[in-house]
Amino acid sequence: MTTSIIPTIQSYYTVKQQPQDNPPQYCTIQWRRNQLLVMPPGQVKQPYMPSLHQKHLLVECLKATPATLVRIDPKLGEARLQFWADACQAADLPIFLRIPSTDSQPKISSSLQGALKRLSNWLVALIFLIAFAPLILGLVSLMYLHSKGPIFSCQWHIGERGRLFKVIKFRTTVTSQKAFEEDAVYQNSLGDRKDKEELTVLGRWMRKYGLDNLPQLLNVLRGEMSLTGPRCWSLKDAVRLNFEAQRHLNRLPGIMGLWEVEAESDLLHLDSQIS
Structure with missing residues (x-):
C-alpha cells in the first residue's frame, strides 16, 4: 500500500x-x-x-x-x-x-559463483593496495607539500541495483577558498554549481598514468565496485541515459571499465545513449 x-x-x-x-x-x-x-x-x-x-x-x-x-x-x-x-x-x-529492472540480470549476491568472485576481488584488491602502498604514500606526501586542499575527491556514482556511492580518487584539480564556498552553498541547497577544472601539475601527471584511480581499490574492499565489470556511471551521466541504457546500471561496476572510459574521455560521445 x-x-x-x-x-x-x-x-x-x-x-x-x-x-x-x-x-x-x-x-x-x-x-x-x-x-x-x-x-x-x-x-x-x-x-x-x-x-x-x-x-x-x-x-x-x-x-x-x-x-x-x-x-x-x-x-x-x-x-x-x-x-x-x-x-x-x-x-x-x-x-x-529508481531504474528499470531486467529479467536477464544474474543474481550474483545469492550464488556461490558470485560469492567467490566477490571474495577473489576483495583479496586481489587488498594485495594490490599493499603492493602499491609505498607509491600511494608518496603521492599523498607530494600532494600535501605542493597542493593545498583535500587529498581525495569523492564523486557520486551508480553501483549495483542502482545504489549511489562515492568513488574515491586522488584530487587532481586546484582548490581555492571560492571553490570551497561555492561547494558549501551547493551542498546545503539546491543551487546550481558550475564545475571548473584546473589541473595541478601533479594532478596532470597522475591522470596521464591513471594513478589518481588507485584509491578506488578501497571501493572494491567495501564491495561497491569490482576489479572488472561494466562502466561505472557517474551521477551526472546516469541521469542523461535513456530508459534502455539505464538497465545496465543494475550490475556491479568495475574499475577497469571506469579506467577505460576515462582514458578515452576526450573521444567519448554520449549522444547516441542520451534520450
Whole structure:
C-alpha cells in the first residue's frame, strides 16, 4: 500500500500552507514497504515541506523516519539527486536510483559463483593496495607539500541495483577558498554549481598514468565496485541515459571499465545513449 506523505516526516515539524515567496515542491514523497520513494510531482498533492529545500532539515527528517532506504527517480535531475544523496549519507541511509529492472540480470549476491568472485576481488584488491602502498604514500606526501586542499575527491556514482556511492580518487584539480564556498552553498541547497577544472601539475601527471584511480581499490574492499565489470556511471551521466541504457546500471561496476572510459574521455560521445 502506498501513502502520499510519510507520517514521521509530516509530524516532525508544523506543516504550513505554502506562502507566495516559498519555492514550489519539486517532488512527491511516498511510503512503500519500508522504502521512501522520491518522485516527480504527480496528481497526489502534499503540503509545503521545508525539508525538501534545506539539507539540515532533511537530514533530521530522514533520521526520524522508519524507512530503511530511499529510492529516488532520476528524472528529478542531477542537482536534486545529489542533494538527496548527501542528505542520506549524513543520515546513514542508503539511497538508490529508481531504474528499470531486467529479467536477464544474474543474481550474483545469492550464488556461490558470485560469492567467490566477490571474495577473489576483495583479496586481489587488498594485495594490490599493499603492493602499491609505498607509491600511494608518496603521492599523498607530494600532494600535501605542493597542493593545498583535500587529498581525495569523492564523486557520486551508480553501483549495483542502482545504489549511489562515492568513488574515491586522488584530487587532481586546484582548490581555492571560492571553490570551497561555492561547494558549501551547493551542498546545503539546491543551487546550481558550475564545475571548473584546473589541473595541478601533479594532478596532470597522475591522470596521464591513471594513478589518481588507485584509491578506488578501497571501493572494491567495501564491495561497491569490482576489479572488472561494466562502466561505472557517474551521477551526472546516469541521469542523461535513456530508459534502455539505464538497465545496465543494475550490475556491479568495475574499475577497469571506469579506467577505460576515462582514458578515452576526450573521444567519448554520449549522444547516441542520451534520450
